[in-house]
Amino acid sequence: MSWAWFDRCGQPAPGVVASAPVWTADGARAGFFCAWDHSAAQPSSTASKIDGRAIDAQGGPGWVSLVLAPPGLFLPFDDPAVAHATRMVLSMPPADIVSTLVEGDDRCRGAFTGERERSGRLAYDPFATLFPAVTLRVGAGFLGHMPAPTGPSTQRYGGGNPWPWDRFGEPT
Amino acid sequence: MTPSLVVGAPFPDLVLRDHAGSERRLSQLAGDDPVLLQFYRGWWCPKEQAFFRNLVDLQAEAEVAYTRFVSVSVDPPEVQAAFRVGIGARWTFLSDSERVWVDELGLMENADATHRPYLPTVFTLRPDLTIQSVYNGYWFWGRPTNEELRHDFRAISQAIRSDWDPT
Numbered sequence: 255m256s257w258a259w260f261d262r263c264g265q266p267a268p269g270v271v272a273s274a275p276v277w278t279a280d281g282a283r284a285g286f287f288c289a290w291d292h293s294a295a296q297p298s299s300t301a302s303k304i305d306g307r308a309i310d311a312q313g314g315p316g317w318v319s320l321v322l323a324p325p326g327l328f329l330p331f332d333d334p335a336v337a338h339a340t341r342m343v344l345s346m347p348p349a350d351i352v353s354t355l356v357e358g359d360d361r362c363r364g365a366f367t368g369e370r371e372r373s374g375r376l377a378y379d380p381f382a383t384l385f386p387a388v389t390l391r392v393g394a395g396f397l398g399h400m401p402a403p404t405g406p407s408t409q410r411y412g413g414g415n416p417w418p419w420d421r422f423g424e425p426t
Numbered sequence: 427m428t429p430s431l432v433v434g435a436p437f438p439d440l441v442l443r444d445h446a447g448s449e450r451r452l453s454q455l456a457g458d459d460p461v462l463l464q465f466y467r468g469w470w471c472p473k474e475q476a477f478f479r480n481l482v483d484l485q486a487e488a489e490v491a492y493t494r495f496v497s498v499s500v501d502p503p504e505v506q507a508a509f510r511v512g513i514g515a516r517w518t519f520l521s522d523s524e525r526v527w528v529d530e531l532g533l534m535e536n537a538d539a540t541h542r543p544y545l546p547t548v549f550t551l552r553p554d555l556t557i558q559s560v561y562n563g564y565w566f567w568g569r570p571t572n573e574e575l576r577h578d579f580r581a582i583s584q585a586i587r588s589d590w591d592p593t
Contacts, residue, residue, distance in 0.1 A: 341489070344516035347507065348446045402446065404455045404494045405517035406485040411458075411492060 257416060259290040259297050260304040260355065260366065262320065269294060272311040274396035276318075279389050287318075287396050300325050302355035302363045305416045310398035316350070317372045318390050318397070321364040321381040328361035331410060331417070335384055336362050340408040340417055342380035343367075348402030349375050352418060359414045368397050427547070427562070428532035437463065437555040440527055442498065445506040445519040453555060455496050455518055460558075460582040461551040462488075462575060464497045465533055467543035469509040473566050474546065478513050484572045485516060493579050498522060500543050535564070550578040558582050 258271065263286050266273050272289045289309040290297045302322075323329075329336050331354075343352060351368030365381035372391075379387050403418035410417050431437065440452040455461070464481070466474045481495065488495060495517035499506065506519040528534045528544055535545040546563035548570050559578050563569035570578075584590050 341516060345511065345514070348444075348448070401450070401454060402444065402448065402518070404457065404496065406489040406495060406515075407459070407492060408489045409492065 256306040257292050257303045257356075257414075258306045258309050259292065259294060259301045260309070261288050261298050261301040262286070262322070263288045263298070267297065269297065272309050272313075272396045274315075274393040276390040276392050279391070284388075284390055287392060289396070302357055303414070303416055304355055304366055305353035305400060305419055307398050307400040307419075308351045308353045308366055308368065309396065311395055313395065313397040313399070314370060315394045316368055316370045316392050316397045317376055318351075318369075318392050319365075319367040319376040319379040319382070319387055320390055321366075321379060321385050321387040322355065323363045323385040327385070328357055328363050329384055331356075331360050331362050333362070337408050339365070339380040339384060341406075343418070344403060344405040344408070346378075346380070347375055351397060351400055352403075353400075354381075354417045356414065356416045368392070370397070427545070427560075428530070431531065431549070431557065431560065433557050433559060435557050437549060437551055437557055438527070438531070439555060440498070440520065442520040442522055442527065443503055445503050445510055445521070447503045450518065450520060452496065452520075456494060456551065456553050456555060458553050458586075459492045459494050460553065460579050460586070461555075462493070462495045462579075463549040463551055464495070465531075465544040465547045466497060466499050467535065467538070467546055468499050468501050468541055469505060470541075471543075473563075475513070476566070477546075477563070477569055478515065480572055482514050484575060487576075488579075489516070491579065492583075494518075496520060498527075498544065500525060500528065500541070550575065550582065552582050553586060 267288045355364040498520045502523040503521045548561040550558040561570045
């Protein structure tokens, strides 16, 4: 397990390991999801760390609830509001993909929750209480798949790792 | 109970559907943390409801202690999902509704021919699934108290965390 850089860009970006167009729920173009290998330098000032398994360049289309802090804002992972959101995620039916978005080692900048098929699961995103949220349709070539967290842990074992899977070894 | 399920022995790496219907492997659920593995009769049993209230109290500590819970029964996933939400549990439930493992583990409660449930049993496991403790909960007082579970998790954590004493 490893992590990747993630950002939503206005147009396809260079050097990505995966990229796909995204649309709003009413069909308007909403830019591109872009992911870069973790070994790359931070590709943009707004890029965040994401669980690498959330990304698959061979993945099919789907839907994502993207919660993202405005540039320059974040919450510490130890903030009670972040802990409450993680508890709520563990209480809910599992999503196909869920990863918090991390800046540095201990800053939560949002969350990325994905489904292959649109379902009611994305209608309520606990992380949307932290920052603005938008539900987006994602084209093929970006979404991965990951197991649901076991619970009840809400903590990250080491700094720098996105919750819910809390520790990463050397990249594989 | 199968004679091999004793302290120090490896617990079988169960593969079962979780409360959402996805296939899960016990070793994957354990990851790198201590595990509470609970076999329970079913949602309908008042003893189980009482015991779950203890576990739900304990999860407030487990959620910050790098410790994982897994509960197993013969209830189907959709029943487990509803029960799990109802009691406020935030951990993974596994369904053996087809009773694939109950005989192999020797954990069928033969006194109940109607439900053919699991014999209430709690194991504490190391991350490699080595059994730390076994609690036979057929009689309610055989079940572990939260204090006993804390002792188990302390012993496991002390053994597996290389930085347990950072000095």
